Amino acid sequence: MPELPEVEIVRRGLEPLLVGRRFAAIECRREDLRFPFPERFAARLAGTLVTSLERRAKYILARLGTGEVLVLHLGMTGRFTGSRSPDPCPAKTERGNTHVLGEYVYGSGSDPKHDHVVFRMAGGSTVTYNDPRRFGFMLLIAERGLEAHPLFAGLGVEPLGNGLNATYLAERARGRRCDLKAFLMDQHVIAGLGNIYVCETLHRAGLSPKRAARTLAKWNGAPHERAERLVPEIRHVLIAALDAGGSTLRDYRHADGSAGAFQESFAVYDREGGACLRPGCRGIVRRLVQSGRSTFYCPACQR
DNA sequence: CGCATCCCCTGCCTGC
DNA sequence: TGCAGGCAGGGGATGC
Numbered sequence: 218m219p220e221l222p223e224v225e226i227v228r229r230g231l232e233p234l235l236v237g238r239r240f241a242a243i244e245c246r247r248e249d250l251r252f253p254f255p256e257r258f259a260a261r262l263a264g265t266l267v268t269s270l271e272r273r274a275k276y277i278l279a280r281l282g283t284g285e286v287l288v289l290h291l292g293m294t295g296r297f298t299g300s301r302s303p304d305p306c307p308a309k310t311e312r313g314n315t316h317v318l319g320e321y322v323y324g325s326g327s328d329p330k331h332d333h334v335v336f337r338m339a340g341g342s343t344v345t346y347n348d349p350r351r352f353g354f355m356l357l358i359a360e361r362g363l364e365a366h367p368l369f370a371g372l373g374v375e376p377l378g379n380g381l382n383a384t385y386l387a388e389r390a391r392g393r394r395c396d397l398k399a400f401l402m403d404q405h406v407i408a409g410l411g412n413i414y415v416c417e418t419l420h421r422a423g424l425s426p427k428r429a430a431r432t433l434a435k436w437n438g439a440p441h442e443r444a445e446r447l448v449p450e451i452r453h454v455l456i457a458a459l460d461a462g463g464s465t466l467r468d469y470r471h472a473d474g475s476a477g478a479f480q481e482s483f484a485v486y487d488r489e490g491g492a493c494l495r496p497g498c499r500g501i502v503r504r505l506v507q508s509g510r511s512t513f514y515c516p517a518c519q520r
Numbered sequence: 521c522g523c524a525t526c527c528c529c530t531g532c533c534t535g536c
Numbered sequence: 537t538g539c540a541g542g543c544a545g546g547g548g549a550t551g552c
Contacts, residue, residue, distance in 0.1 A: 354547095
């Protein structure tokens with residue numbers, strides 16, 4: 218998936234299609250994604266109004282007129298495709314009125330056999346959820362129980378909000394023996410970072426992914442300088458990615474050709490063997506595996 | 521509690 | 537050309 222920038226871009230794309238509109242009919246083509254769909258999913262959504270579309274961590278939250286929240290998670294390969302009106306000619310949708318709102322598509326286009334859910338809105342627009350690996354999921358949760366729900370109760374701060382600062386990082390890092398990479402990817406610490414943006418952030422901050430997380434903790438009563446250095450780089454990377462329309466890998470393409478260029482700006486991610494792009498650094502980007510995930514970093518300038 | 525490992529699933533790429 | 541294995545941006549469960 219889609220890390221924070223990609224999820225936010227999907228949310229923005231869905232907003233005009235969903236907010237202020239009612240679900241007319243929901244077509245669920247299987248019983249589950251990562252989890253089973255909620256009981257009577259289609260029936261409970263039919264006729265309800267979407268009052269707002271928000272994002273928390275990597276979740277999209279559609280608040281409904283019924284007092285429930287439709288929680289959408291894209292997993293690794295989920296994507297939404299929306300069209301503003303029923304399409305009379307599917308062959309022309311590629312450059313017509315269909316907009317690919319998601320990211321990270323295998324191959325050159327989505328395979329309709331992985332179109333698992335179709336939301337038909339009153340007024341004629343349609344939103345289709347496609348997800349080959351089915352790591353995504355959809356839940357219906359009562360709004361008043363959202364904060365206490367296990368998925369949300371322990372979530373860390375939003376990296377683009379005021380909650381993220383050097384003091385917070387230093388305090389959360391105290392005593393943590395895990396490596397810095399795992400610490401930054403922990404959604405209970407910072408909500409929304411994933412593999413790509415953690416790699417890019419650590420490179421910009423000049424910090425090794427293998428360093429112990431606790432080395433960000435307070436030193437002489439103040440957050441360590443490393444924590445101070447990290448915070449603006451986290452924000453920089455996420456904002457740059459948002460400005461570029463997010464990152465997409467492999468030979469995906471957007472139907473409207475407008476989004477997903479940040480992969481052109483990767484300094485280390487997926488660049489194993491390449492020259493470090495930090496001015497003056499002559500290091501070579503290396504790949505290693507941490508917690509089962511690939512890490513890309515420059516051993517010369519990340520300490 | 522913290523942390524590592526494995527798992528869910530499909531598809532693409534690499535090497536034999 | 538076929539096939540096995542590795543790898544993929546997610547999070548959760550389990551066991552130590």
